[in-house]
Amino acid sequence: QVQLVESGGGLVQAGGSLRLSCAASGRTISGKAMGWFRQAPGREREIVAAISWSGDTIYYADSVKGRFTISRDNAKNTVFLQMNSLKPEDTAVYYCAAREFRTVVTSNAQYRYWGQGTQVTVSS
Numbered sequence: 001q002v003q004l005v006e007s008g009g010g011l012v013q014a015g016g017s018l019r020l021s022c023a024a025s026g027r028t029i030s031g032k033a034m035g036w037f038r039q040a041p042g043r044e045r046e047i048v049a050a051i052s053w054s055g056d057t058i059y060y061a062d063s064v065k066g067r068f069t070i071s072r073d074n075a076k077n078t079v080f081l082q083m084n085s086l087k088p089e090d091t092a093v094y095y096c097a098a099r100e101f102r103t104v105v106t107s108n109a110q111y112r113y114w115g116q117g118t119q120v121t122v123s124s
Contacts, residue, residue, distance in 0.1 A: 022096030
């Protein structure tokens with residue numbers, strides 16, 4: 001089992017930045033692809049970014065390309081999401097997820113472990 005705990009969310013003005021962290025425990029994430037998802041009220045959960053086990057393959061949703069950066073530190077069992085130039089439409093609960101395989105996928109059904117989420121609110 002892998003337990004994931006997100007942190008770093010909060011309230012920020014449009015144009016600002018936040019850095020989300022996802023700390024894993026229980027088992028190492030070094031052999032697992034990781035993803036960040038978000039869910040706004042009344043909307044389905046959507047992928048934001050994903051990173052392969054080694055970090056050599058990264059995926060970004062079109063809506064965040066050029067503004068968000070996903071990274072990982074396997075030695076610290078942690079994944080990060082740096083969010084810059086935030087917009088009000090980025091407001092959502094952000095979730096960290098891990099899958100049992102090394103490769104990046106975009107479907108949330110392919111991720112087995114989930115954190116509890118952290119709220120990100122961007123004011124205009």
